[in-house]
Amino acid sequence: MLDRYWHGGTSRISPEAPVQVVKVSNIEDRPGGAANVALGLAKLGLSVTLVGVVGHDENAVALERCLESSGVICRFVRSEHLPTITKLRVMSRHQQLIRLDFEERDDCLSQNEAVATMVKECLTNSDAVIYSDYQKGCLADVPSLIKLSNNAKVPSFVDPKGDDFSIYRGATLVKPNFVEFETIVGTCSSESDIQTKGTQLKEQFGWDALLVTRGEDGLVLFENDKAPFSLATSAKEVYDVTGAGDTVIAALTAVYVTSKRFTDAVEYANQAAGFVVGKLGTASITAGQLDAIMYQRSHSTNFGVLAPAELLEQIKLAQMSGEKVVFTNGCFDILHPGHVAYMKQAKALGDRLIVAVNTDASVKRLKGEKRPINDLVHRMAVLEGVGAIDWVTWFDEDTPKELIETLSPDVLVKGGDYSIDTIVGADHVLKQGGEVKVLSFVDGYSTTSIIEKANL
Template identity: 80%
Template sequence: MTSSYLNFKDKHILVVGDVMLDRYWHGGTSRISPEAPVQVVKVSNIEDRPGGAANVALGLAKLGISVTLVGIVGNDENGDVLTRCLEREGVTCRFVRSKTLPTITKLRVMSRHQQLIRLDFEEREDSLSQNEALARVVESCLPESDAVIFSDYAKGCLADVQTLIRLSNVANVPSFVDPKGKDFSIYQGATLVKPNLLEFETIVGKCHSTKELEIKAKALREQFGWKALLVTRGEDGLILFSDDKPPFSLATAAKEVFDVTGAGDTVVAVLTAVFVTSKRFTDAVEYANQAAGYVVGKLGTASISADQLEGIMFKRSHGTNFGVLSPEDLLEQIKLSQINGEKIVFTNGCFDILHPGHIAYMKQAKALGDRLIVAVNTDASVKRLKGDKRPINNLVHRMSVLEGLGAIDWVTWFDEDTPKEIIEYLTPDVLVKGGDYTIDTIVGAEHILAHGGEVKVLTFVDGYSTTAIIEKANL
């Protein structure tokens, strides 16, 4: 596949499904209750996170997609908390408020990163009026949507999902389903359905070989009129069935699995987001696979940004231990280089429009060691620092140009306003900054010096400025 920059501008995705509030009570345990042989947890922190379909919507918002979330919540405080959590991240909430049902809430009591107990607050009521109210909201949202995701957690919101799929088809809006349950006929007519292997085998029976899986998948897709069927198989990767093409299989992108929480939500979010941009199922599956590999390598429910995702895909397409690498992969290469006695030099910047001053600076920096790293601000970071009209060139464009410079060994990226976190994460041997800085004002200098490294200030070549170039070109 030829990776192109993920342009989610002006794209809008509708998410419909079972929303819930994931609440965590964190605290220490130092004694046993005198009332019963149970631990006493002194709660010191309460954390609220969107769960279920709300986590799918949150993942889309993190990608920079415009997203509307439709679901059922109670007319209660937890419904208000969930709404605030989502709207703070840019999600538009169009909730149906139930007067009889509570907002689904899962309360986890945590101590020292261990879950001691989970308490679920939920009731189910498949009323005709509830289904009709939900359908009206969905129908009103479809005209502005490029796709709709139905996120089914079998909690009742999608009891009449067949009506919602029909509404999507009438509006010519592709529908992507993350299914649940023992009856997939309710998803008839959807564009793509994404069960995991267990959910798939619950419907078709045990598959004893890949060939048997392919036969049953083809039959199921044809039976229910889906354009595509994606079966996720954990450590065995993903397999896509679409049209009359041969199955498209991918090995898992995960290197280490720390936590699979939310991985399915990430897959369906990224899958749909990329499809509305590229219109190709295979592109969407490749990106979704890489995103899932990223989030399962993080503790807790993790999200991925468009910049992070594109950086991973860019590195993957180049297939080398040099050039563009994610911060995680770069750390591995730094350790190997340092074992071999090589000195690692680090610098950073936006590098929006590369000019001769930058080239001279890179050559000077490389001369201070054996390997040169350039960390680049993501597009979101540049906007925060330089304004809405910047960057002129997107992250992948900027990294690609830098990668071509002979003085540079590695290019990576960071999303924060300063490089402090990535400097502390990579801990290079030499930190370089250009300009009128003094060492004590350089971000990350204290960390490098404390670890026995060096901090150098280089003088930029006079007469060159990205801002001046932009002003001259009237950009």
């Protein structure tokens, strides 16, 4: 497909009808559909050949020009009676005003045999093949193409469409979005439903893996002999979802042919999709950009003592990566073994642990003028050295209510003889779908007894 964009300003309403008048100032052509998948692979540094059907028209020439300039080898079957599928979007001030589609449907394309011949020729020098199905007729005989792939021992990745997934039987991996998934398996009312039905679907059609993309709810991978693997979306801001699915299948395949690990491939694909949905229109990500994102995630130094505003950004990144964030708070004037044991218990409830500390003024209001024994900087420095703790921050109020509502942790932990309905911030965390836990301190330790013993 060819994605064509007409860009222009709007400053008046047409006298002919109540519609905006767009003064077109720029025309932009981009590869769309399976062509966008091919472009994504080329941007990631792979050698890629695109097989597909186009018309004998100017749009086919424009599409081929776009692809070949990026290194994609085009093996087009040219139809005498079908036009090149083209989607024209009229844009103004980064907003899409209308989309016009130019296409004719032919459910039994006479070109299927020619497509199969080209695929068979390409498989001899390929590490993987992607079947990007848009139900336009080019993959009307996809079972035969998957059989060709299997005979050549080339893994096949399918971006499916429609209400019959039996046609993809025997593929290596199939990647439906959540709407497509529910079309096949029925409505899923819970995570347990998704996991059960996903596992059954994968086994029913003999796939090595099934990847379900769930938009803002992330991805879930079903793989042979492994528990379902879920990832939260990596998108910080969704600007345009055009081509996001193409990016997932491209990045997934690119990484898999190197690592042979589906989990590695899914993690990279998730980050790539998060990048492109923050861009306008059909976008791609380069190998350098993707490597930089993955390096930043695995080598982040944004831990330790952070101001609340800085911490909020890190929490969002952690949660978007599927990590569960645990929060606890206290004065921690003199750190003792009971505190350390408590931190370890708290950390075991999630992936990242935040400890919020009362400022000196807050401690004085709560404990009296002789406290704290150690000032805020010293208390936070000691806490930073505890291995179970990822982040240390502070609050000046008598309670951390405002801080908890700002940070929205996944798990709120308190130690001592509390009931959940008396824990500050519990109502907010529960309302957000989180958990509240009460842990016991280790007997025999308390800051007050240490102070009294030292006669401080």
